[in-house]
Amino acid sequence: MQLRYLIFIILSAILLAGCHHHHEETDEHHHSFIYTAYSDSYELFAEADPMVRGRHSHVIVHLTSLSDFKPVEVEQLKATLTIGQASEESEAEMLSSGIYEFEFEPAVAGEGLLTINYGDKPAVNVTVFADGHSAHEAVEEAEISNTNAITFPKEQSWKVNFSTEECKSGQVNRVVKTMAQVLPSVGDEAVITAPVAGVVTFASDAIVEGRQVGAGQILFAIDNSSLKDDGNIAVMASQAESDYNLAKNEYERKAALSQDKIVSEADLMEAKRNYENAKARYDNLRRNYSSGKQRVAAPFGGYVTSLTVRSGEFVQTGQSVMSISKGGNLYLKAELQPKFYEALQTFSSANIKMPSGQVVSLEELDGSMLSYGKSIGANSALIPVTFKIKANKQLLPGTFVEMFIKSGEGRYGITVPEESIVEEMGNYFVFVQLTPELFEKREVRLGGTDGNRREILSGISEGDRVVGKGAVMVKLSQAAGTLDTHSGHVH
Numbered sequence: 504m505q506l507r508y509l510i511f512i513i514l515s516a517i518l519l520a521g522c523h524h525h526h527e528e529t530d531e532h533h534h535s536f537i538y539t540a541y542s543d544s545y546e547l548f549a550e551a552d553p554m555v556r557g558r559h560s561h562v563i564v565h566l567t568s569l570s571d572f573k574p575v576e577v578e579q580l581k582a583t584l585t586i587g588q589a590s591e592e593s594e595a596e597m598l599s600s601g602i603y604e605f606e607f608e609p610a611v612a613g614e615g616l617l618t619i620n621y622g623d624k625p626a627v628n629v630t631v632f633a634d635g636h637s638a639h640e641a642v643e644e645a646e647i648s649n650t651n652a653i654t655f656p657k658e659q660s661w662k663v664n665f666s667t668e669e670c671k672s673g674q675v676n677r678v679v680k681t682m683a684q685v686l687p688s689v690g691d692e693a694v695i696t697a698p699v700a701g702v703v704t705f706a707s708d709a710i711v712e713g714r715q716v717g718a719g720q721i722l723f724a725i726d727n728s729s730l731k732d733d734g735n736i737a738v739m740a741s742q743a744e745s746d747y748n749l750a751k752n753e754y755e756r757k758a759a760l761s762q763d764k765i766v767s768e769a770d771l772m773e774a775k776r777n778y779e780n781a782k783a784r785y786d787n788l789r790r791n792y793s794s795g796k797q798r799v800a801a802p803f804g805g806y807v808t809s810l811t812v813r814s815g816e817f818v819q820t821g822q823s824v825m826s827i828s829k830g831g832n833l834y835l836k837a838e839l840q841p842k843f844y845e846a847l848q849t850f851s852s853a854n855i856k857m858p859s860g861q862v863v864s865l866e867e868l869d870g871s872m873l874s875y876g877k878s879i880g881a882n883s884a885l886i887p888v889t890f891k892i893k894a895n896k897q898l899l900p901g902t903f904v905e906m907f908i909k910s911g912e913g914r915y916g917i918t919v920p921e922e923s924i925v926e927e928m929g930n931y932f933v934f935v936q937l938t939p940e941l942f943e944k945r946e947v948r949l950g951g952t953d954g955n956r957r958e959i960l961s962g963i964s965e966g967d968r969v970v971g972k973g974a975v976m977v978k979l980s981q982a983a984g985t986l987d988t989h990s991g992h993v994h
Contacts, residue, residue: 535551538551538628543623544568545575545622545623547625548657549563549565555632555635556631560607562605563602563604564619565601572661575622582605582620584617584629585615585616586609587611591608591610614630617629651945653941654940655977664972664973672916682837683835683888685834685901685904686901687900688831688832691830692826692827696823697725697819700817701728704724704725704726705814712807715806722801723798746784750782754771757770758775805828806830809825811824828900830894833892835855835904838885843908849912850875852865853908854906855868855892855904855907859897870890871890873889876888907952907954916960919959920971922971923971924974933945933969935963936968936969936970942977946962947963
């Protein structure tokens with residue numbers, strides 16, 4: 504019995520020692536220095552063992568390109584540790600895409616610099632300690648503790664559309680949000696009318712609204728063979744041919760007589776004018792007349808904007824049949840309340856929210872403000888504002904788009920991308936970066952927006968770094984309850 508009890512005591516002691524040893528190893532693993540730095544092109548995020556003079560230290564580096572926030576992959580990557588006049592170079596082992604491990608054994612203690620020898624050479628400030636005790640105390644003090652923090656590993660952020668940006672103060676324009684109607688530009692649209700009365704037949708079933716047409720393309724034909732002589736195309740064509748032959752003969756006769764000075768110059772010029780007019784009318788009818796029908800062609804290339812009759816309908820001479828547009832330019836017409844008149848006088852730019860949800864600037868559409876009303880009419884208490892832009896496939900004349908009209912008036916403030924902001928129960932938050940893998944959800948008070956960026960009145964400060972693209976993914980990570988900051992790492 505005593506022997507069994509003794510064996511139990513010994514096994515318990517061994518297990519406790521093993522657990523204690525495992526706990527020490529776990530603490531050592533998790534107690535690392537976190538280093539973050541940004542160059543013009545790269546984000547350098549490193550996790551390093553506390554560096555102690557004369558001891559081996561491992562540094563795990565995550566290298567991200569700021570152009571797309573994706574991992575940087577290179578076959579050979581070197582880093583240099585510089586402490587005063589002493590320097591040590593290490594070549595990395597690539598653990599996975601964008602993640603590299605370096606090993607150093609610093610010979611001296613002190614403040615130094617860890618530089619990645621790639622691109623514009625991003626670097627972080629590091630400390631090499633004289634002994635392990637000092638290093639242990641320093642790493643515990645440097646540990647980030649935030650109960651509101653959310654873990655979003657680099658390996659995860661590299662797989663999604665993600666970015667961060669530093670908050671900076673700048674001029675925030677006054678913005679007037681409104682709706683604007685898309686209108687065809689004057690001169691870019693033509694109304695095609697019936698040259699004669701008759702029954703309309705479209706050239707094909709493909710002549711529909713929105714159809715692309717080319718210059719000179721036959722759009723429709725009009726059959727008026729059932730009409731009396733006054734409006735019958737066949738009669739008109741025959742009469743035009745007769746008038747043309749008569750005018751031609753008269754002009755040629757007078758041209759011959761003018762050689763002998765029998766016909767005056769004035770009579771000859773009048774005969775020539777009559778001949779040319781008759782020829783133009785005859786050529787036009789001959790060109791567009793076929794099998795008892797008058798054909799009508801597009802005056803220029805563009806697309807059909809509207810059809811006012813159906814195939815098979817009877818139309819009168821001069822009646823509108825369709826409209827076509829060149830599609831070169833469009834107008835955006837908005838109407839503002841009189842209180843915004845002063846803002847229009849200092850207009851600087853505007854943003855347009857496209858049907859796809861993308862927000863583009865007036866300049867991106869080669870646009871400009873054409874005019875705004877200087878008075879209010881009897882039929883409207885609003886100020887009309889008109890912009891001209893280059894035609895865009897997303898903008899259909901007659902539809903409405905959301906506009907953000909910016910004036911030169913403004914003040915200094917902080918703005919963040921609209922996609923940085925998440926909403927929960929009527930409150931608004933952004934994710935502030937603590938490290939490139941750890942983010943704090945912070946409540947903010949919102950100001951105005953220009954469609955792309957939103958002013959933040961309180962909650963963040965200049966120098967904070969916030970999530971731009973991918974804020975929703977960080978929010979989902981919070982809901983998933985990710986706890987381990989080293990989750991997914993290849994260490």
